[in-house]
Amino acid sequence: MSKYYINAAHKKSRIHKEIYGHFSEHLGRCIYEGLYVGENSEIPNVNGMRTDVVEALKEIRVPVLRWPGGCFADEYHWKDGIGPKETRKKMINTHWGGVVEDNSFGTHEYMELCRQLGCETYVNGNLGSGTVQEMSEWVEYMTFNGVSPMADLRAKNGHPEPWKVDFFGVGNENWGCGGNMTPEFYGNEYRRYQTYVRQYNSPGMMAAEEYPGKIRKIACGPNVDDTEWTDGVLRTLFRHCEKRLHGNADGLSLHYYTHPEGWEKKGSATDFDEKTWYKTLSKALYMEDLIRMHGAIMDQYDPEKKLGLIVDEWGTWFNVEPGTNPGFLYQQNTMRDALVACLNLNIFNKHSDRVRMACIAQMVNVLQAVILTEGPKMVKTPTWHVFDLFKEHQEAVLLDSFLETKEIGEEEEYMVPNLSESASLDPQGRLQITMGNLSVTEDYPVEAFITGFAGKKAAARILHAPMRAMNTFEEPETVKSEDFQVELTEGKLSFTIPACSVLQITVEE
Numbered sequence: 001m002s003k004y005y006i007n008a009a010h011k012k013s014r015i016h017k018e019i020y021g022h023f024s025e026h027l028g029r030c031i032y033e034g035l036y037v038g039e040n041s042e043i044p045n046v047n048g049m050r051t052d053v054v055e056a057l058k059e060i061r062v063p064v065l066r067w068p069g070g071c072f073a074d075e076y077h078w079k080d081g082i083g084p085k086e087t088r089k090k091m092i093n094t095h096w097g098g099v100v101e102d103n104s105f106g107t108h109e110y111m112e113l114c115r116q117l118g119c120e121t122y123v124n125g126n127l128g129s130g131t132v133q134e135m136s137e138w139v140e141y142m143t144f145n146g147v148s149p150m151a152d153l154r155a156k157n158g159h160p161e162p163w164k165v166d167f168f169g170v171g172n173e174n175w176g177c178g179g180n181m182t183p184e185f186y187g188n189e190y191r192r193y194q195t196y197v198r199q200y201n202s203p204g205m206m207a208a209e210e211y212p213g214k215i216r217k218i219a220c221g222p223n224v225d226d227t228e229w230t231d232g233v234l235r236t237l238f239r240h241c242e243k244r245l246h247g248n249a250d251g252l253s254l255h256y257y258t259h260p261e262g263w264e265k266k267g268s269a270t271d272f273d274e275k276t277w278y279k280t281l282s283k284a285l286y287m288e289d290l291i292r293m294h295g296a297i298m299d300q301y302d303p304e305k306k307l308g309l310i311v312d313e314w315g316t317w318f319n320v321e322p323g324t325n326p327g328f329l330y331q332q333n334t335m336r337d338a339l340v341a342c343l344n345l346n347i348f349n350k351h352s353d354r355v356r357m358a359c360i361a362q363m364v365n366v367l368q369a370v371i372l373t374e375g376p377k378m379v380k381t382p383t384w385h386v387f388d389l390f391k392e393h394q395e396a397v398l399l400d401s402f403l404e405t406k407e408i409g410e411e412e413e414y415m416v417p418n419l420s421e422s423a424s425l426d427p428q429g430r431l432q433i434t435m436g437n438l439s440v441t442e443d444y445p446v447e448a449f450i451t452g453f454a455g456k457k458a459a460a461r462i463l464h465a466p467m468r469a470m471n472t473f474e475e476p477e478t479v480k481s482e483d484f485q486v487e488l489t490e491g492k493l494s495f496t497i498p499a500c501s502v503l504q505i506t507v508e509e
């Protein structure tokens with residue numbers, strides 16, 4: 001019996017809804033085919049956006065969408081993607097698959113997609129190969145509500161009203177595909193570029209501390225465990241402007257992908273054994289070490305935790321599905337991906353004092369996608385179901401909780417705890433619990449003791465299937481969540497969590 005303690009009287013950090021964010025890049029079939037099919041497509045769409053996909057994404061309450069990359073962002077010239085579609089430049093997507101990019105999805109289409117999803121916008125600017133002027137003009141084009149060359153151009157292109165840019169990334173992976181910079185060089189470039197990311201709608205156009213519509217600026221952070229980058233960038237950002245940093249930078253990104261066989265080999269998305277299952281989950285759990293590692297450096301410069309850690313690329317990265325374009329990064333999604341998602345989301349919740357946003361890579365048809373499409377067909381992956389189960393944590397308050405666990409696995413190096421959890425108090429005053437069972441074979445009885453909350457009724461849903469189970473276009477509902485029985489008596493919840501499952505419980509007073 002695992003004992004589980006939840007103290008609802010001990011409220012911790014706010015779980016920013018952006019932790020449940022997504023990432024969409026001009027890569028493979030994520031944007032084109034996956035999200036955008038064009039107004040003339042036979043696939044049902046609204047202004048070119050696939051209706052089935054948008055509806056499925058609305059169900060999981062996508063809070064924020066990052067675009068247009070990734071590595072693509074530092075090669076993207078936004079003016080190529082505005083104006084009449086027939087005159088937009090066609091070019092080769094040199095980064096991903098060598099296919100023709102016709103720029104039919106640009107700024108207006110992205111803003112329309114976010115409008116349909118009802119989500120916040122996170123635009124990633126081009127620092128690697130673009131100019132300060134280009135970045136500055138993009139922000140002017142999107143957000144300025146007045147008379148100016150870019151605002152006039154936006155109106156001429158059919159959108160007189162400005163849009164809201166909630167988050168703006170100043171470059172992407174500038175230690176690699178975004179220009180191969182050193183941390184100090186990037187730090188200085190960040191300072192220069194972000195200066196011209198104007199807060200057009202702030203009072204007096206001054207970068208005031210807080211006001212509605214403020215653009216939150218995200219600096220490029222480390223790759224995996226590159227602490228030298230974190231330290232070098234932060235040292236450069238804070239130099240000579242300690243007092244003014246807040247407002248000039250609101251977040252530092254972190255990218256970490258889970259690939260069981262290392263970066264070179266990666267491994268199959270669907271053909272794996274129990275040993276690889278545990279190895280994958282153990283590698284996913286490394287996310288917590290990374291948050292602690294980079295968080296400790298951030299604490300030195302920013303003890304008040306004003307700067308958010310923005311994990312804007314995370315998820316599994318396996319070999320592509322056999323027979324597909326290797327540059328399209330299309331992979332299937334199994335219960336292993338579901339557990340990886342569960343572990344990451346529980347970790348982000350637990351570290352929500354520092355982690356302010358996380359974007360799974362990527363939204364549709366690329367890497368650990370929540371949706372896969374093939375022509376007019378669409379499936380919700382096991383990862384979609386995890387986002388569905390976890391959505392009630394959005395904007396909830398993390399609660400103090402502790403679960404007794406034991407180590408399980410097949411190799412000493414890759415042992416994992418048998419269970420993972422997080423608990424929160426949602427905006428409606430309900431207790432939300434999410435738990436994963438990492439064992440392939442063992443069910444575990446759990447007794448949960450809740451203090452500071454007079455629970456009267458409990459309801460639960462579970463995602464439970466064999467480890468290699470997946471949803472295909474032929475059988476789209478092999479993995480789906482269902483109701484689950486839990487017992488609630490005098491502040492104690494009892495249940496047995498089955499092997500290889502993700503469980504969500506709501507308790508009401």
Ligand code: AHR
Pocket residue numbers: 025069070071072172173313361362367
């Ligand atoms: O998500 C795929 C790629 O992974 C992104 O373009 C890049 O930022 C990262 O290396």
